[in-house]
Amino acid sequence: MQKHEPGAVPPGFILLESKSTDRTELLFMLQQGVYIPLPETPVPGRVSVTSFLLRVLNLDDETFRDEIKTMMLNNMVVDNPDRTDLKRNDVLIVSGAMPGLVGAMLRSDSPIKVLRSTISGENLKESENSSLVGDESPAFIRLKAFNTVLRNHMDDILRYGVYIGIDDEQTT
Amino acid sequence: MNKLLRVKMGKTPSWSVEEMDAYAGMGGRNLTSKIIATEVPADCHALGPENKLVIAPGLLSGSAAAISGRLSVGCKSPLTGGIKESNAGGQAAQTMARLGYGAIVLEGEPEAGDLFKLVITKDEVKLEKADDLKGLGNYAVIDKLRVLHGEKAAYMSIGQAGEMKMASASIACTDMELHPTRHCGRGGVGAVMAAKGLKAIVFDDEGCGMRQPVDPEAFKAANKVFTKGLQNHSVTGQALPAYGTNVLANIINEAGGYPTNNFTTGQFPGVGRISGETQAELEEKRGGKATHGCHRGCVIQCSGIYNDKDGKYLTKQPEYETIWAHGANCGINDLDTIARLDRMDDDFGLDTIEMGATIAVAMEAGLAKFGDGEAAIRMVQEVGDGTPLGRILGAGCAVTAKALGIEKAPVVKGQAMPAYDPRPIQGIGVTYATSTQGADHTAGYAIATNILKVGGFVDPLKPQGQAELSRNLQIATAAIDSTGMCLFIAFAVLDQPETFQALIDLINAFYGLSLTADDVTALGKSVLTIERDFNKKAGFTKEDDRLPRYFRREKLAPHNVVFTVPDEELDEVFNW
Numbered sequence A: 001m002q003k004h005e006p007g008a009v010p011p012g013f014i015l016l017e018s019k020s021t022d023r024t025e026l027l028f029m030l031q032q033g034v035y036i037p038l039p040e041t042p043v044p045g046r047v048s049v050t051s052f053l054l055r056v057l058n059l060d061d062e063t064f065r066d067e068i069k070t071m072m073l074n075n076m077v078v079d080n081p082d083r084t085d086l087k088r089n090d091v092l093i094v095s096g097a098m099p100g101l102v103g104a105m106l107r108s109d110s111p112i113k114v115l116r117s118t119i120s121g122e123n124l125k126e127s128e129n130s131s132l133v134g135d136e137s138p139a140f141i142r143l144k145a146f147n148t149v150l151r152n153h154m155d156d157i158l159r160y161g162v163y164i165g166i167d168d169e170q171t172t
Numbered sequence B: 001m002n003k004l005l006r007v008k009m010g011k012t013p014s015w016s017v018e019e020m021d022a023y024a025g026m027g028g029r030n031l032t033s034k035i036i037a038t039e040v041p042a043d044c045h046a047l048g049p050e051n052k053l054v055i056a057p058g059l060l061s062g063s064a065a066a067i068s069g070r071l072s073v074g075c076k077s078p079l080t081g082g083i084k085e086s087n088a089g090g091q092a093a094q095t096m097a098r099l100g101y102g103a104i105v106l107e108g109e110p111e112a113g114d115l116f117k118l119v120i121t122k123d124e125v126k127l128e129k130a131d132d133l134k135g136l137g138n139y140a141v142i143d144k145l146r147v148l149h150g151e152k153a154a155y156m157s158i159g160q161a162g163e164m165k166m167a168s169a170s171i172a173c174t175d176m177e178l179h180p181t182r183h184c185g186r187g188g189v190g191a192v193m194a195a196k197g198l199k200a201i202v203f204d205d206e207g208c209g210m211r212q213p214v215d216p217e218a219f220k221a222a223n224k225v226f227t228k229g230l231q232n233h234s235v236t237g238q239a240l241p242a243y244g245t246n247v248l249a250n251i252i253n254e255a256g257g258y259p260t261n262n263f264t265t266g267q268f269p270g271v272g273r274i275s276g277e278t279q280a281e282l283e284e285k286r287g288g289k290a291t292h293g294c295h296r297g298c299v300i301q302c303s304g305i306y307n308d309k310d311g312k313y314l315t316k317q318p319e320y321e322t323i324w325a326h327g328a329n330c331g332i333n334d335l336d337t338i339a340r341l342d343r344m345d346d347d348f349g350l351d352t353i354e355m356g357a358t359i360a361v362a363m364e365a366g367l368a369k370f371g372d373g374e375a376a377i378r379m380v381q382e383v384g385d386g387t388p389l390g391r392i393l394g395a396g397c398a399v400t401a402k403a404l405g406i407e408k409a410p411v412v413k414g415q416a417m418p419a420y421d422p423r424p425i426q427g428i429g430v431t432y433a434t435s436t437q438g439a440d441h442t443a444g445y446a447i448a449t450n451i452l453k454v455g456g457f458v459d460p461l462k463p464q465g466q467a468e469l470s471r472n473l474q475i476a477t478a479a480i481d482s483t484g485m486c487l488f489i490a491f492a493v494l495d496q497p498e499t500f501q502a503l504i505d506l507i508n509a510f511y512g513l514s515l516t517a518d519d520v521t522a523l524g525k526s527v528l529t530i531e532r533d534f535n536k537k538a539g540f541t542k543e544d545d546r547l548p549r550y551f552r553r554e555k556l557a558p559h560n561v562v563f564t565v566p567d568e569e570l571d572e573v574f575n576w
Ligand code: SF4
Pocket: B067, B089, B090, B292, B293, B294, B295, B298, B299, B300, B301, B302, B303, B486, B487, B488
């Protein structure tokens, strides 16, 4: 994985800094998804959902388990974030607990997860959840934050700056 | 709540106050369904004199129990042809319970053209002619009534859609600000109220105190634990108060289950423009409120106030279902347009889910383009005006699809599906298909399966049949619907055993009972059994417990899946 140098904006992206952007616009962008470079890890090429979110949301493990109740990766529910690895260009959704019967189904490892088994991430094959090794282009995750995570962690997500795609910027 | 008010419409309308007798100890959905099943011939016409409209507060309504002010309205539904319980917040349940009424039963048929209002105070009941309210929308009705009956009364009313006996007509209940914004929306209950010749009910509880528990100390203690449980939980203490139910929009969209353009795809590109997070920001910017209760005593406060661009009140915070129905399902991504449609629905007295689904079908039929907000507004206006097209649209999604030659009407038992596509989220499809109420997301809402131990403990490590789970959820929901508690308590009850225990303790302390979780389960089962029996007598068979066939044929993007739960599994849901 190529190391991403701060300030070096890859082609097709814009660096977004919170100081210069209206709060309403920021809220909208964070729901649409912002791009965050994947960090270097002790095990090259393996970044779990948990380790990524602990860093980006500035959380310790206990608060993470308390606050983060709903995660989706590429439209599939993440039931085991410790054992789900990220790959480049993944779309990761992070949220607090959601209301409603379907909100309860979508919770990670929900006791009623059988009711949404069609979209459970644990049904993904290992190979679909591959590593980050072997590609020299910058690796980004598109992160979307909803619900209480958006309210409580907007500044955490933005603190090192995030990127948005040029196309996304045009739609805002 | 030991009185039953029976209002008999006819040549000379009359009323009588009776003891609750055989219905004593019942409340909410349990009571409305019991009275309908006992007193209404299942094969009658929903708008005929044999049908009845039953209004009942919950078991704990009118007491100091937190969030206990939900009202149930029951009848044979003109939309589904089966039994109906339609549930709303607002102030009506609390005031009716304090006035001592466990139920109001409207029966018979008025002389053609007669329209009445029912006024209930501590000392008297009056049935008065209401010709001055004829043809008015709910907002204008309340403006007139509040001048006569004051700011402290609670009101129920029907708008023009009810008077025209449309199958998607609702009954409005006023909120704390006396706006007619809380609706018994589903199933056409407003048309049945009109068929009984009643335009409005006034509950004036001046001089009535709070209902008192048998064991005040135990009640107070249980209420404290219950309230704390709701406030501490992340859904009921944070997500719902901050964003309301529309916080679901983004996540259901990500799950690919956000029905868009009449259920043709599962993701709406404009979702960020109409999400709960965006809505809350806009409401606060315009001086409205993102956190507000629909009735006094609600400690969750999932509602809000939506102001227009000039900062003037437009409507209450439209809910997730409304924003989806008039938004994504019609391809509309503008919150102001959706809020206008919500206001129109509230004023004409229309179910927002049914109307949104109906307009989407009309758009598919080519009456307008998906995304055309002004066309959607024009269509709802036609409903309110009662034009020929408006009459068809007001009859609901299934009738509109038939009239316009469209196969894809997303309905079960004639009632439009709410905001979750059952192809990626198959479990909700099981509930849509098998609910006694027609397609209904709240039928299996109570997620307290493990704690209630309904139908046995659900081991999270073992895959369990969707039928069994849906059954358990429907049982738990029917029980909560009978207490007068808002269903949103279910989240805290699911995760916090002490909160569930506090709920049972509240009922026990109030009535001097010693109910257990098993009794609560038995209550839920008995409600569903009564409702299933009624529907059977009304002509429903297992073939009615099905989704429309195209859900098994047409793949839904982005997951490209169809509904695959076998019919045999659906038939197992009520096989207990
Ligand atoms: S949580 Fe929402 S729907 Fe339930 S009683 Fe409170 S305001 Fe009404």
